[in-house]
Amino acid sequence: MKSTVSRLAVAISLLASGASFASNVETINLYSGGSDNVKSTWDKVIQDFEKSHPNIKVNLEFLPSGTGGMVGADRLIASHKAGRSSGIDILEVNQSELNNILSQAGTKALVKMDEASIPNLKNVIADNAGSKGYSVPYRGTTVVLAYNQEDVKNVPTTSAELYEWIKENPQRFGYCEPGTGGACDSFLVSSVYNQLPTEAMTSSDEKWSKQWSQGFELLEELHPFMYQTANRIHYPFKNQGALDLLAIGEIDMTPMWADMVLDQKSRGLIPDTIAITQLEPAFTGSLVSIAIPQDSTKQGAAKQFVDYVVSAQAQNLFVKEQKAIPVIANSELDEDVVNSLSGLEVSEYRTYSLGNLENQLKRQWANKIAVLSK
Incomplete structure (x- = not known):
């Protein structure tokens, strides 16, 4: 007991x-x-x-x-x-x-x-x-320039060199439609805001929208040299759409999230020949x-x-x-x-915070650049 x-x-x-x-x-x-x-x-x-x-x-x-x-x-x-x-x-x-x-x-x-x-x-x-x-x-995470090192021998190191490379290599560069992928949002923001004072990159002040014209003139100038399909300029859908084009050799270069490239490369989803580099000034990150x-x-x-x-x-x-x-x-x-x-x-890339201006920027791209493909 x-x-x-x-x-x-x-x-x-x-x-x-x-x-x-x-x-x-x-x-x-x-x-x-x-x-x-x-x-x-x-x-x-x-x-x-x-x-x-x-x-x-x-x-x-x-x-x-x-x-x-x-x-x-x-x-x-x-x-x-x-x-x-x-x-x-x-x-x-x-x-x-x-x-x-x-x-x-x-x-x-x-x-x-x-x-x-x-x-x-x-x-x-x-x-x-x-x-x-x-x-x-x-x-x-940051956006970088992803490229096929088998086909690109003179890799751009600055944004100015990138724009020249695009013109010298028609249809071999592409970026996805802004608003469908953050990497391409970064290309849009960088292309426009590289023409503005540094403080504009982290400001939601409406005054900066009145100074976007130079950046959009650049994007309009680059438009005819973008990737084409069925004899039309085409901006792919989402980050993955642009990365897929790079992976299958339809283009040789695109702005892309670094983590996407490194992850997919480590899992054998994209060729080992895909490499990344950062420009000066750098693409934006977050x-x-x-x-x-x-x-x-x-x-x-x-x-x-x-x-x-x-x-x-x-x-x-x-x-x-x-x-x-x-x-x-x-x-x-x-x-x-x-x-x-x-x-x-992380200390080597730029971040941006535009508030409502970011949506305005994307709408202006749709009204000024996307319509050029129609």
Whole structure:
């Protein structure tokens, strides 16, 4: 009888300790979205984080591209205006989404972060000035010039050289229709804004739209030399459309996201002869950041996750799994990881933030350049 009572007591004790441990585990909600490789990378990063932080569980709420639904930034803004909790503990944002949050919900909607609360922030070299401390960049991506090195022997090094190459090699260059792919948006923005003062690249002031004429004259001048199909100038659909043309030899050169080229090349989806280079001035890139909503009741755990995400351990994962450009110096990364980056470093490319001007720019391209193909 005593033996039975003793075993029962031990069992109750173990159950109690297990319940106590479970009650000490905090679950934080991470809101993100995008393509499948973004989700699969987050899954691996979260798994790695939870191994070293057994008291924190990360629940990934992921919205795939093109599926509709309310993105995390919109959810936060709507919840803030309604005075209710968003249910978000960590939010992935691009610069445009961050600007929307700060303009529509104000700085009180987000937690301000610094090195005191995020120690690994001291190693971040990506330009974070635009965030005003309300988000932390965790990965970068940039548009580069992708080309077939079997066919292109004199690779342009400047934008001026690229424009000359396009004219000297009719139909061997192409870029997708702006608005269908970010790489081609970058080509449009760079072509127009290379003619303007540097500060215009990060301004939503309407005055700059009155100075776009020189850039559009350049694009109109280049139009007859673009890729053709069925005897008509053709701007392919989406980034992948342009990359596919490069892969099958229909064109020799196109602006493209660096991570797309590196990822597809590593998986054998495009020929090994496809190489990348950056021009001077560089094509634009973008930083993807994470922020902590002020209404989160688990800010301590959220800050631990943010700190981990910008650690060398996590940055190695983002490069290996997603071919992202790290936000810390390449010297902090594993040697094999650095070798896979083809020399790209986040401190060497430009970002842009045009606000509503970006949509106006795309509409003007449609009205001035796309119509030339008809």
